[in-house]
Amino acid sequence: MYIKSPTERDKMLIFLADGRLGNQIFQYMFLKTISKKNERIICLNMKMLFKSFDFDKHIIWHSSDKYVCLLIQKIIIPLLLRPLSKVRIINYIEQKKDLNLRPLPDWREKKGLFSYIRYVNTDFFQSEIFFNQSQINISNLQIKGKYLTEARQFLSEISDNYTKVFVHIRRGDYIRESFMEERGIDLPKYYFENAINLIKEKIKNPFFIFLSDDPSYIECCFQEIEPKIISKKSMQVDLAIMTLCKAGVISNSSFSWWGAYLMNERNLVIAPKYWYGWKKKIESHPGIQPSFSIIIDVNKDKNHWLW
Numbered sequence: 001m002y003i004k005s006p007t008e009r010d011k012m013l014i015f016l017a018d019g020r021l022g023n024q025i026f027q028y029m030f031l032k033t034i035s036k037k038n039e040r041i042i043c044l045n046m047k048m049l050f051k052s053f054d055f056d057k058h059i060i061w062h063s064s065d066k067y068v069c070l071l072i073q074k075i076i077i078p079l080l081l082r083p084l085s086k087v088r089i090i091n092y093i094e095q096k097k098d099l100n101l102r103p104l105p106d107w108r109e110k111k112g113l114f115s116y117i118r119y120v121n122t123d124f125f126q127s128e129i130f131f132n133q134s135q136i137n138i139s140n141l142q143i144k145g146k147y148l149t150e151a152r153q154f155l156s157e158i159s160d161n162y163t164k165v166f167v168h169i170r171r172g173d174y175i176r177e178s179f180m181e182e183r184g185i186d187l188p189k190y191y192f193e194n195a196i197n198l199i200k201e202k203i204k205n206p207f208f209i210f211l212s213d214d215p216s217y218i219e220c221c222f223q224e225i226e227p228k229i230i231s232k233k234s235m236q237v238d239l240a241i242m243t244l245c246k247a248g249v250i251s252n253s254s255f256s257w258w259g260a261y262l263m264n265e266r267n268l269v270i271a272p273k274y275w276y277g278w279k280k281k282i283e284s285h286p287g288i289q290p291s292f293s294i295i296i297d298v299n300k301d302k303n304h305w306l307w
């Protein structure tokens with residue numbers, strides 16, 4: 001029997017994902033960018049990505065089984081992969097952090113003796129810098145047809161005389177989360193009002209499609225915005241709706257970041273400055289703001305809102 005030598009073995013890139021759909025897209029794009037020829041990507045806990053998209057999976061092994069993920073997270077990573085990478089037996093890849101542990105738009109790889117096994121630390125890689133847009137054909141990452149069909153049906157109620165504009169408002173856990181001891185990272189109402197006013201200045205006949213994990217908040221607090229419609233669809237359908245719009249207002253969320261990135265025809269996107277750190281005027285995620293957006297300062301009034 002012929003046994004492959006170590007230099008001929010299939011390479012392995014091992015990663016345990018974290019976060020929801022937007023985070024998982026960033027993580028997947030980074031893994032695809034750094035993966036080498038014949039390198040099998042072994043990823044776990046990316047259930048939302050696999051549920052939402054059709055893409056080439058022939059070099060990806062995936063499991064979202066809670067017992068498998070628990071075994072990997074509690075035993076294999078701390079007792080095997082991390083120790084082996086620490087003593088340079090296998091390769092170790094991580095996102096760089098600054099002195100305050102803020103994630104930076106850069107990464108490093110520490111080489112090990114057996115370089116065909118590479119362990120990627122659980123990070124989010126939230127920047128365009130982390131994925132090679134020329135190398136990866138984004139068209140290979142397609143929202144599943146059933147979600148696109150439902151999104152098109154939802155938007156068919158809007159006359160073609162209007163320009164469809166999505167407004168994504170993230171609340172939920174953001175209301176409780178903190179950044180630098182400031183509780184609540186959800187963006188204030190006036191950020192969205194300022195962004196909507198800017199949209200009205202630059203876009204002809206806008207029709208606003210509100211997307212949120214808290215639709216009752218939209219119904220209560222944005223009654224004056226017209227014309228509009230509020231989606232109460234699934235996360236996957238909401239993502240598809242964003243891609244079918246021509247303009248958008250994103251929140252400080254990787255979910256609407258990707259909704260804007262995947263738009264079929266993108267005329268205008270507005271994003272918040274500082275991301276989680278808008279209360280302190282400190283960037284929480286340097287490099288996360290999309291290059292294709294107008295960035296407005298959350299803390300300034302409408303006459304001085306531009307960065």
